[in-house]
Amino acid sequence: MALNNIYNEILMEHNTHPDHKHKLSVSSDCKTAINPNCGDEVLVKKGINPSCGDEIVLELNIEDDIIKDAAFNGQGCAISQASTDIMADLIIGKKIDEAVELTDLFIKMVRGEEKDEEKLEQLDEAMALKDIAHMPARVKCAVLAWHTLNEMLKEKKTAE
Amino acid sequence: MNQYKNFFPIMRHYKDLAYLDNAATSQKPDMVIDAVADYYKQENANPLRGLYELSQKATDAYENARKKIAEFIGAAKQQEIIYTRNASESLNIVAYSLSDLLLSKDDEILISVMEHHSNMLPWQQAAKRHQAKLVYLYPDKNGLITIDELKNKLSAKTKILSLTQLSNVLGAEQNLKELIKIAHANKTIVSVDGAQAIPHNKIDVQALDCDFYSFSGHKMYAPMGIGVLYGKEKYLEEMPPFLTGGEMIDYVDEQSATFAELPYKFEAGTQNVGGAVGLSAAIDFMESIGYDTIIKRETELGRFAGEELSKLPYVTIYGDNDFSQHHGVIAFNIEGIHPHDVASLMDSGNVAIRGGHHCAQPLMRYLKCNFCCRASIAFYNDEEDITKLINRTKYIRSYFNGAQ
Numbered sequence: 001m002a003l004n005n006i007y008n009e010i011l012m013e014h015n016t017h018p019d020h021k022h023k024l025s026v027s028s029d030c031k032t033a034i035n036p037n038c039g040d041e042v043l044v045k046k047g048i049n050p051s052c053g054d055e056i057v058l059e060l061n062i063e064d065d066i067i068k069d070a071a072f073n074g075q076g077c078a079i080s081q082a083s084t085d086i087m088a089d090l091i092i093g094k095k096i097d098e099a100v101e102l103t104d105l106f107i108k109m110v111r112g113e114e115k116d117e118e119k120l121e122q123l124d125e126a127m128a129l130k131d132i133a134h135m136p137a138r139v140k141c142a143v144l145a146w147h148t149l150n151e152m153l154k155e156k157k158t159a160e
Numbered sequence: 161m162n163q164y165k166n167f168f169p170i171m172r173h174y175k176d177l178a179y180l181d182n183a184a185t186s187q188k189p190d191m192v193i194d195a196v197a198d199y200y201k202q203e204n205a206n207p208l209r210g211l212y213e214l215s216q217k218a219t220d221a222y223e224n225a226r227k228k229i230a231e232f233i234g235a236a237k238q239q240e241i242i243y244t245r246n247a248s249e250s251l252n253i254v255a256y257s258l259s260d261l262l263l264s265k266d267d268e269i270l271i272s273v274m275e276h277h278s279n280m281l282p283w284q285q286a287a288k289r290h291q292a293k294l295v296y297l298y299p300d301k302n303g304l305i306t307i308d309e310l311k312n313k314l315s316a317k318t319k320i321l322s323l324t325q326l327s328n329v330l331g332a333e334q335n336l337k338e339l340i341k342i343a344h345a346n347k348t349i350v351s352v353d354g355a356q357a358i359p360h361n362k363i364d365v366q367a368l369d370c371d372f373y374s375f376s377g378h379k380m381y382a383p384m385g386i387g388v389l390y391g392k393e394k395y396l397e398e399m400p401p402f403l404t405g406g407e408m409i410d411y412v413d414e415q416s417a418t419f420a421e422l423p424y425k426f427e428a429g430t431q432n433v434g435g436a437v438g439l440s441a442a443i444d445f446m447e448s449i450g451y452d453t454i455i456k457r458e459t460e461l462g463r464f465a466g467e468e469l470s471k472l473p474y475v476t477i478y479g480d481n482d483f484s485q486h487h488g489v490i491a492f493n494i495e496g497i498h499p500h501d502v503a504s505l506m507d508s509g510n511v512a513i514r515g516g517h518h519c520a521q522p523l524m525r526y527l528k529c530n531f532c533c534r535a536s537i538a539f540y541n542d543e544e545d546i547t548k549l550i551n552r553t554k555y556i557r558s559y560f561n562g563a564q
Binding site: 006012051075077078141 | 498499
């Protein structure tokens with residue numbers, strides 16, 4: 001498969017210049033973003049890819065069921081970093097349920113289970129990762145953030 | 161194609177592939193594949209049990225292979241050769257059975273931070289079971305455990321030392337003979353993980369005087385699923401069995417059993433006879449090439465790869481600066497590019513390398529790199545493979561830099 005199908009401009013740009021790789025500024029009474037006492041608005045979750053040891057920490061600022069802001073930290077390969085940044089772009093402003101649906105759709109896309117282009121267009125730039133389906137060894141890199149987000153949103157729903 | 165690659169059907173099939181992941185597994189020559197096929201075509205039956213000619217043939221194939229393995233590593237007796245699935249299983253047998261025999265609360269087990277997880281996790285478990293302490297040796301900058309480091313870490317409580325002969329990341333070969341002498345003087349039993357060493361160097365377990373030696377077949381041109389545990393008879397006799405069940409018994413009644421003699425005490429269930437035959441053929445293959453040729457080619461290619469890579473200012477190489485000491489194992493990073501991206505981009509240029517933590521996470525943390533790329537050479541590789549690696553490294557760097 002051609003290299004530039006995966007390491008395409010969109011992915012390389014998000015890897016080199018991520019927009020959302022930072023800590024979320026949270027209310028002043030919160031010392032660290034990871035502190036569980038941060039309040040309901042900021043959700044934090046760590047995702048780990050055991051095959052490579054990559055770690056990301058996702059932070060979400062949720063108000064009235066809407067994701068107002070998203071950010072991440074951690075280290076990883078270009079695919080996992082870009083995928084996380086693209087995901088943050090996509091979900092900011094979305095309702096929780098919509099975000100969960102998008103993560104489900106993305107995971108289906110990179111596993112090669114969903115090929116309907118019309119449906120996939122909802123993923124916007126994340127469609128740039130479609131061809132990861134042809135590189136099974138790297139699917140885990142692409143889905144790390146999406147799995148983590150999916151779990152954290154479902155946990156929030158359950159907690160409510 | 162060089163004359164050595166021609167022995168390997170997979171190399172004839174993928175003519176453009178630079179296969180540089182030999183520390184993970186080697187490719188298999190015709191001689192080995194044919195020997196396994198012939199066994200299944202002409203000699204297959206359940207060995208040791210059957211009372212008919214074909215079963216006797218299978219038994220002979222199985223035991224002749226054991227005899228060849230014993231001679232290959234210089235074991236005093238055939239019954240000191242236990243068949244396993246791989247080095248991991250061999251090391252697990254030592255860690256379970258020997259620790260059951262030897263360890264009491266507060267005893268110490270000594271291993272190095274360079275161990276593959278397979279020579280680390282079994283000891284973590286053994287330490288937990290016996291409330292013993294797992295103590296670590298740390299290498300010098302070249303990846304070697306010094307005599308002083310060993311002396312400092314040995315104590316009256318050190319019952320077991322289990323050490324890799326050759327790190328799968330740094331490629332440095334330990335001065336085992338000296339280290340073993342010192343451990344023995346301390347009454348410490350020594351187990352060696354030889355999985356990475358045996359493909360590259362002639363092993364003589366009696367000359368080393370190690371008490372246990374574990375290795376896999378698949379890294380030395382044999383099929384996957386066959387490995388060996390060598391152990392001194394006096395210890396194997398005392399150790400309790402690891403797995404129990406068929407073929408490993410002497411007499412069984414409802415509440416108890418007595419176990420078979422060595423080596424069968426440690427070989428429960430129907431064994432991988434085809435694998436043993438394949439390992440025997442792999443030994444024939446290696447002897448037909450000769451360790452002299454293997455060592456010479458791997459040393460020269462390792463030096464070439466290390467020297468060429470180190471000319472690139474954005475490449476960091478781990479371990480000894482004298483690349484002839486790496487046994488063909490070159491662990492490196494390209495500045496700013498994750499090893500998984502490097503490995504994927506190498507792959508799209510027909511270069512197969514490994515990227516990640518190499519089943520040695522504590523070592524990665526000790527080296528402060530978390531993960532790295534690894535090119536590992538076998539004698540069938542050539543300068544063309546290394547040149548591809550170097551050119552691809554330059555290409556990957558420029559590809560990523562272009563995106564900045």
